[in-house]
Amino acid sequence: MRQPGQRMPLYTPEERRRRDETRWTLVQGVLAPLQFAVFLVSLWLVVRYLLTGDGYTAATVSVVVKTLVLYTIMVTGSIWEKVVFGKYLFARPFFWEDVFSILVLALHTAYLVALFAGAEPRNQMFLALAAYVTYVINATQFLLKLRAARLDSAAAKSAGEQDGSAPANRQANPGMVGLTK
Structure with a gap:
């Protein structure tokens, strides 16, 4: 039972089972670090362009690639959330992350609009930087959720060991043997 002031677990046991069984979890696990790597390269290219005026094409291509990877992870993430x-979006545990993701998508899309509308290159790059700031905030939200899920999982395993419901193939915690008999 949940104690006062204790947060609700991120996943119910059934949601945790579905999360662990779906291939979309692996897809997200691959795309998230890929997106971060693309972000780092693109950030460097954008900042280099803003500081030196060189490399507009490389910076532009990198922001477009980053945006396409973002769209991909958002679509696959929505499928994961549905499963x-x-x-597809705004499930209780990820509501605020999804809300902020919409802002991230909006700014990346605004960059594409500015690019194709022929906006001044420096303004395009500043818009890309604004999109990247929101991406970093959103990525931090998801990393905190990942940490919370790991803590929940550890707490659930610990509770299972304490109440005797631990899987039979696992050894009981020697310090708990006397308490569970």
């Missing part, structure tokens, strides 16, 4: 929680 795990039954909703």
Whole structure:
């Protein structure tokens, strides 16, 4: 039972099972670090362009690639959310992350609009930087959720060991043997 002031677990046991069984979890696990690597390269190219005026084409291509990777991870993430929680977006555990993701998408899309509308290159790059700031905030939100999920999983395993519901193939914690008999 949840104690006062204790947060609700991120996943129900059924949601955790679906998360662990779906291939979309692996897809997200591959795309997230890929997106971060693309972001780092693109950030360097954008900042280099803003500081030196050189490399506009490389910076532009990198922002477009980053945006396409973002769109891909958002679509696959929505599918993952549907499989795990039954909703494509705004499931209870990820509501605020999804809200902020919409801002991230909007700014990346605004960059593409500015690019294709022929906006001044420096303004395009400043818009890309604004999109990247929101991406970093959103990525931090998801990393904090990942940490919370790991803590929940550890707490669930610990509770299972303490109440005797630990899987039979696992050894009981020697310090708990006397308490569970």
